[in-house]
Amino acid sequence: MGLHKILRILVAILSVLGVIFLVRIIGEGDEAIKAAAAAGDSAIVDPMAYVAYIVLGIILVFVVFFVLKNLVTHTASLKGTLIGVGLFAAILIVSYAVSGGDPMEYKYNNKLATETESHMAGAGLIAFYILIITAAASMLLSGVKKMIK
Incomplete structure (x- = not known):
């Protein structure tokens, strides 16, 4: 079968x-x-x-x-895929390095969030901001290139 x-x-x-x-x-x-x-x-x-x-x-x-x-x-597309994965990993590393521990205390599941949890949440937000700005800029550049041609 x-x-x-x-x-x-x-x-x-x-x-x-x-x-x-x-x-x-x-x-x-x-x-x-x-x-x-x-x-x-x-x-x-x-x-x-x-x-x-x-x-x-x-x-x-x-x-x-x-x-x-x-x-x-399709090994020809492997290079582009690895570059994309590497860039994404770099964005995550930079986001983690830039986000600092927050001195405020946050409640999460009726417990205080640890500094590591706060650090990871900040890194996730920064990575999201970087990715959304990159996506918007690439769409804008693509539109400008089409208008010029």
Whole structure:
């Protein structure tokens, strides 16, 4: 049996399970689900979440597999990919180096956030700002180049 048939059967099974669990959730109603959640019972929603986790896991496996396969088979694009990954890593390193520990105390999950958690959050924000500015600048430059030609 080919991979295509196996995947079709897996998709069919997950689809049927998803529909069954969705009908069960809709059948219970919002108030029953909210009351159960307030009591700490999530048995109504859990099976649907597990189906979603399985689908996400399958997608991640296939994405990683085909990306690595493409990198190995098309070595011409490997250089550009490695440059992109290196630049992204450099942005993360610079962001971590630039962000400092925050002397303020923040609550996180009813606990005080540690200095490391604060440092990582700051680094993530700085990396986001760098990446968004880079994306905006590249779109702007692309638009200007098209207008000039």
